[in-house]
Amino acid sequence: MKKKISLWIWWVILLCAVLVGTALFSLCAGPAAIPAKRIVSLIFEGRGSAEYSIIFDIRLPRIVLGMAVGGALSLAGVMLQGIFRNPLVEPYTLGISGGAALGVCINIFLGLNRAAGLLSLPLSGFIGSILIILLVYSFSVRKGVLRIHGLLLTGVMISFISASLIMLIMAVSRTEDLHGIILWIMGSLGEPNWVLIKVMLFVSIGGLIAGYFYRADLNAFMLGEEEAMHLGVDTERTKRNLFIIASLLTGCSVSVAGIIGFVGLVIPHLVRILIGRDHRILLVASFLAGGAFLILCDTAARTIIAPVELPVGVITGIFGGALFIYALTKTKFILGEK
């Protein structure tokens, strides 16, 4: 047991180091490259120079948001894959992102954002995702039992329906609105509002803490729902609470940063391959790895063809997918398969 704990601690330390290293790298890299040494002196010089604003007003918010969103999405992925016992589930499978996107589209289409200010976009995204969560959830509960396969299928169907509705809105909206919608859907960490970033960070860390109370339950869930019950897990409560936590994490992430795919699918699997399936380490490690991964992808997105910024979802998709396939060929295990 001692061996197991010290191994886990080493992994956490390593991942923290990777996260900090990635953040530092991201802070330095960009069209205006600023060496790490200069950052320290900038902190003492204080506000005033152009470099200071680049570091603290442009890059730092993105890094903090990247950590929060990447961590939240990976965490949601671990929880959902855990309770569904399905390797293909990711935070976006359940229609949450579709709901958020629909909310934002309606907002832009009706021109509410021009009247109500910039905060109305994340807010409408959040409202959209919450409505969808309630809808999917209420469709899947029967006699107090959350039917997990029903939940999955309903979620997928609702995703399709909201995708179609988004297309409908796009087909009838004005050109300038269309641009806003597409930009939002592609996802970006360029959120200038510190309040939103702080809220996101708070939600993300809160989700980690709340989810961590279910570590033993998630481990028992690996054996199946009935077996988990035999091991003293209140499966209905666990499913419901984890679903709510994962939904909030996803809903907030999508509202703030748009649809950034793949993080929630790939990172949990990579961590499983590298470190193991025990949720006591998997939750923490996925959170840290997801944060580092998204920061790295965002750095690539804004530096590859600078000063033009690529959508970060493009990078997470290509980079994450390739990395995952590589890891898969190097290992003999996939979740739930021999």
Place this chain on the structure above:
Amino acid sequence: MLQVESLTCGYDSKFFLRDINLDVRPKEFLGIIGPNGSGKTTLLRAMTRILKPKNGRIIFEGKDIWQMRYKELATRIAVVPQGSESGIIPAEEFVLLGRTPYYKKFQLVETKSDLEIARRCMSLTGTIGLKDCLLSEISGGERQLVHIARALAQEPKLLLLDEPTAHLDITHQVGILDLIRRLNKEFGLTVIMILHDLNLACEYCDRLILLNKGRIYKEGPPEEVMDYRTIEEVYKTVVVIKNNPISSKPHIFIYSKR
């Protein structure tokens, strides 16, 4: 120890079990037999609180099991289910999952005593040598033993098994049933076991419950239940019953038409 009082339960609107009354005594070795679809597994699922009764109660040590907390129940009743899963998990980690109901809210890893209990259960079932093997890479018989070790790690007072010998060769059938009998006799563990093999049921169980169409058709010691008229009536098969020359327990011979 466990009382089932006028239990009626089933799935949705269809009732499988009707008016079951049963009293399981401490340290008893009880076998549940009956044809396919007679409600054996349903009864087991009701006893482990997976299926909610439509009517009646199940009392464990004086308490209605639906009034007990999940963890409380899991430290007293352990289940070895049918067709056990094979995951990608080392056997020792798997057995340690049996300690789940004992974890405190803020406890991160198993304590030393958890590990000792898991190791002891693995030694008892003869699986300690497999502790680092993945569950998906060991044989069916070994896997069943590891599952029993996990159930024992819950330190239960009552062990429920759903066809522990299905799909196993006679070595493992006898090995597993001998082990369960030893747990019953030496450690005083109460055992309720579903068995399809009537001969094994007669050989090992103190008392048998014969289910038919969701009701208890007959109960009593194997010698009483294994009456050829009863078996022919319930199983719709012609049989001959003789005694085992060594244990003098009833043994069933089937009659095949030529």
